[in-house]
Amino acid sequence: MTTLEPRRLRANGLLLLASAIWGFAFVAQRVGAATMGSFSFNAVRFAMGALSLVPVVAWLDRRRGATAAQRRTAARAVIIPGLLTGTLLAVAVGLQQAALSYTTAGNAAFITGLYMVLVPVVAALRGHRSSVATVVGICAALLGLFLISVTDSFTINPGDLLVLASTFVWAAQILVIDHFSSQLSVLRYSIAQFLWCALLSGAVALVVEPDPFGGIPDTVVPLLYGGLVSVGVAYTLQVVAQRDALASHAALIMSAEAVFGALGGALFLGENMGARGYLGAALMVLGIGVAQVPVQSLPRSGAEADGALT
DSSP, X not given: OOTHXXXXXXXXXXXXXXXXXXXXXXXXXXXXXXXXXXXXXXXXHHXXXXXXXXXXXXXXXXXXXXXXXXXXXXXXXXXXXXXXXXXXXXXXXXXXHHHTTXXXXXXXXXXXXXXXXXXXXXXXXXXXXXXXXXXXXXXXXHHHHHHHHBOTTSOBOHHHHHHHHHHHHHHHHHHHHHHHGGGSOHXXXXXXXXXXXHHHHHHHHHHHOSSTTTTGGGOHHHHHIIIIIIIIIHHHHHHHHTTTSOHXXXXXXXXXXXXXXXXXXXXXXXXXXXXXXXXXXXXXXXHHHHHHTTSOOOOSSTTGGGGOOO
């Protein structure tokens, strides 16, 4: 066994832990949606997530011996890219959070995972050749989506439609991150997009919600999990892990988020997807995995891009 193999095993373990945290976050988001407005909940949890990363950046700056001028330059550089990705993030999580008032945590987790398929599709539209494995994976994922979301009477849950719409925004956000992440301090980039997302979500909450931020006392646990654990801890785990993990392995491991989302829904919310739903879920996991094999996968969000993360 080479020296690199134990590091990769450790990295893969950290990525699996991050995927589990993100998957169970769908439970926290669904509980939050039931007691707080969607935009208020997102504003608070992303602000908490951003603030939780500030000490990490400060520690890394001290470790690297960064000067005050270097820190200011790095901070200024992420403002506009952070605004762009933060806007996309606010739209994506807003759609996702609103959807959780109408669909299950399991459905939301699996449908959200389609962004892993959409990225290679967009790459193909931009001129990159798609392999047979990619096409097969996409078809399997779409069949799985049909089994999960479309009923025998060919109707679809409006919540599932909202989550499906959010996957296109997630894909766009990933591509924008891919464009900027190699040029920036990635953790600062993550903080910037989280803060912009919090500000934009908070502004919308003040306009459209009847009692903005009014449910905070009753939503402390979901907020702590969704903000500090899901955003702060999990994204930081990914930063560490992606230094040693292969990109293809990282993409496949992160697709396990959907499985943990369904597990969390079953354990904590009593959700049951039924035989048809679980068959669809299996097809989606298979399709997402197969579609990622021939391509270099991109990370899930600004904090994820810090592997370069997220």
